[in-house]
Amino acid sequence: MPEIVIFLLIKLVMTIVIFALWMTMVPFMIWLERKVIADIQIRIGPNRVGPFGLLQPIADALKLIMKEDITPAKADKLIYPIAPALLMVPALLAIAVIPIGGMVTIGERSFTLQIMGEYRGPNGFFVPELDAGILLSLALSSLGVYGVVLAGWSSANKYSLLGGMRSSAQMLSYELPLGVALVGPLLLASSLRLNEVVNAQSNFGIWFIIPQFVGFIIFLMSGTAEVNRAPFDLPEAEQELIGGYHTEYSSFRFAMFFMAEYLNMVTISALAVTFFLGGYRLFTDIVWLQPIWFALKLMLFLYLFVWIRGTWPRVRYDQLMALGWKVSLPLALINLAITAIVLAYVPKRAVLVLTITSIVLITIAYYGSSYNLRRSTEIAARSVMPAGIYRNQRKRGFNQV
Amino acid sequence: MIAELVIFIILGIVAVSSAFAVILSKNPVYAVLFLVINFFALAMLYLVLSAQFVAFIQILVYAGAIMVLFLFVVMLLNLTGAIESLQDKLPAQRWLAPALGMVLLVEIAVVFLSGFFAQVPEASELPEGFGTSAPVGMLLFSRYVLPFEVTSAVLLIAMVGSIVLAKRRP
Numbered sequence: 001m002p003e004i005v006i007f008l009l010i011k012l013v014m015t016i017v018i019f020a021l022w023m024t025m026v027p028f029m030i031w032l033e034r035k036v037i038a039d040i041q042i043r044i045g046p047n048r049v050g051p052f053g054l055l056q057p058i059a060d061a062l063k064l065i066m067k068e069d070i071t072p073a074k075a076d077k078l079i080y081p082i083a084p085a086l087l088m089v090p091a092l093l094a095i096a097v098i099p100i101g102g103m104v105t106i107g108e109r110s111f112t113l114q115i116m117g118e119y120r121g122p123n124g125f126f127v128p129e130l131d132a133g134i135l136l137s138l139a140l141s142s143l144g145v146y147g148v149v150l151a152g153w154s155s156a157n158k159y160s161l162l163g164g165m166r167s168s169a170q171m172l173s174y175e176l177p178l179g180v181a182l183v184g185p186l187l188l189a190s191s192l193r194l195n196e197v198v199n200a201q202s203n204f205g206i207w208f209i210i211p212q213f214v215g216f217i218i219f220l221m222s223g224t225a226e227v228n229r230a231p232f233d234l235p236e237a238e239q240e241l242i243g244g245y246h247t248e249y250s251s252f253r254f255a256m257f258f259m260a261e262y263l264n265m266v267t268i269s270a271l272a273v274t275f276f277l278g279g280y281r282l283f284t285d286i287v288w289l290q291p292i293w294f295a296l297k298l299m300l301f302l303y304l305f306v307w308i309r310g311t312w313p314r315v316r317y318d319q320l321m322a323l324g325w326k327v328s329l330p331l332a333l334i335n336l337a338i339t340a341i342v343l344a345y346v347p348k349r350a351v352l353v354l355t356i357t358s359i360v361l362i363t364i365a366y367y368g369s370s371y372n373l374r375r376s377t378e379i380a381a382r383s384v385m386p387a388g389i390y391r392n393q394r395k396r397g398f399n400q401v
Numbered sequence: 402m403i404a405e406l407v408i409f410i411i412l413g414i415v416a417v418s419s420a421f422a423v424i425l426s427k428n429p430v431y432a433v434l435f436l437v438i439n440f441f442a443l444a445m446l447y448l449v450l451s452a453q454f455v456a457f458i459q460i461l462v463y464a465g466a467i468m469v470l471f472l473f474v475v476m477l478l479n480l481t482g483a484i485e486s487l488q489d490k491l492p493a494q495r496w497l498a499p500a501l502g503m504v505l506l507v508e509i510a511v512v513f514l515s516g517f518f519a520q521v522p523e524a525s526e527l528p529e530g531f532g533t534s535a536p537v538g539m540l541l542f543s544r545y546v547l548p549f550e551v552t553s554a555v556l557l558i559a560m561v562g563s564i565v566l567a568k569r570r571p
Contacts, residue, residue, distance in 0.1 A: 169473070175465075175466065192534050
């Protein structure tokens with residue numbers, strides 16, 4: 001059998017396994033979210049179907065699939081059915097660049113546990129890791145917005161359209177800080193390959209969350225906004241938009257929106273683990289343990305996402321935009337400039353210096369951004385309130401979220 | 402080589418037909434979506450030419466960011482009814498557009514024919530790491546640093562200009 005066939009077979013098996021693992025995360029996340037939110041709200045949560053309500057997601061999925069698939073009479077007949085898929089396919093494809101384990105050696109062949117990863121066969125057969133892996137995953141995450149926007153537009157419903165509009169503005173605004181926040185770790189690793197980023201963290205002997213703390217905070221914030229999760233879930237704000245872009249959808253197409261949201265959340269968490277928490281490495285280099293370390297760190301982030309949703313109220317629209325453009329983006333750019341300067345002038349002590357500067361920067365940013373957001377609240381209030389009420393409110397100080 | 406040719410022809414057909422669909426579709430939202438498909442076909446063509454960095458940037462910047470803005474504006478303005486009124490506002494365009502189109506067509510034909518009869522250089526082996534981010538970055542910041550900086554200045558001017566226009570009160 002020629003080497004290329006073996007190569008393709010190994011990659012196929014790896015793809016199927018990783019894909020299956022990723023899809024299993026969806027029911028697990030539904031269960032986790034319902035249980036944790038119930039706990040936060042002092043309820044019991046699902047406990048009827050299966051032990052600890054573990055089979056509840058299956059019951060939920062069955063309920064959704066059994067429902068009638070309705071298309072509104074005025075909906076766009078071509079785009080309305082495919083919009084959920086447009087959201088879900090990029091979410092699934094983005095897993096291809098994420099390394100979930102290091103180099104595995106079987107006989108003469110060795111490869112990394114990453115779909116678009118390195119492969120070495122006998123007789124010098126060598127396929128390198130995809131060069132600009134992070135660019136591919138950012139490109140795919142930026143494509144997800146089409147699904148949301150087109151779903152909103154094709155439903156021929158004004159609430160859906162408003163949800164779609166909001167999400168396109170939101171995702172475009174937060175894509176910039178998301179990308180710029182990742183450049184800091186990339187500079188430290190001096191490579192665009194995700195596997196190199198993981199290796200660089202073990203070479204430095206420190207996770208990039210410490211020297212790139214500012215980048216981490218910005219990434220977490222923009223990542224939450226990018227996947228439309230609370231407190232940035234304005235595209236589907238129930239009180240204002242009924243359901244936002246998926247108001248008209250039912251049955252399995254509606255389920256696909258939810259699956260895409262959870263898949264995007266898992267992908268963002270996986271990127272955060274890879275870039276800031278040392279990826280699949282922890283304590284030892286035993287290769288078969290590495291996917292488990294990766295999964296544990298992933299769980300940490302998924303729990304964090306649910307926790308944030310359970311505790312934070314939704315931000316107002318002007319706050320969302322102010323946070324994106326006036327706080328996140330300048331902060332990410334300053335962080336990038338500092339990282340570049342430190343790496344150019346004191347590369348030997350880069351980690352120490354960056355840790356100190358990031359502490360200073362985050363302190364300044366905290367006070368600066370609270371001033372900034374107060375200003376934007378005042379401006380928004382002035383434009384909607386009658387002058388007398390505005391003056392009164394200003395005297396008492398505006399309620400801050 | 403044959404596989405490459407087949408892929409190239411398929412991508413070429415997709416690119417050209419989607420480009421035609423952009424100008425022929427009545428619904429502006431469909432036109433924008435066909436343009437997205439066109440950009441994807443172009444990105445795949447870059448990949449076939451082993452320029453992977455350019456291909457990803459094409460998807461990230463054009464398909465992912467710029468076209469979403471286009472879509473946003475088209476939906477916001479709801480252009481479906483506005484197209485007929487737009488046609489009457491620009492009467493000169495009716496005559497100018499075909500003339501300029503013919504000029505462009507002649508130019509393309511001249512370039513194509515002169516290239517057709519010229520000696521095709523022998524295909525050489527690509528250097529190590531061709532089209533990956535590192536060599537592209539090196540070229541951008543050494544040999545082509547002036548065009549690169551000029552481009553960023555032009556973008557800055559466009560940004561400042563749009564803010565000035567948006568801030569102007571009627």
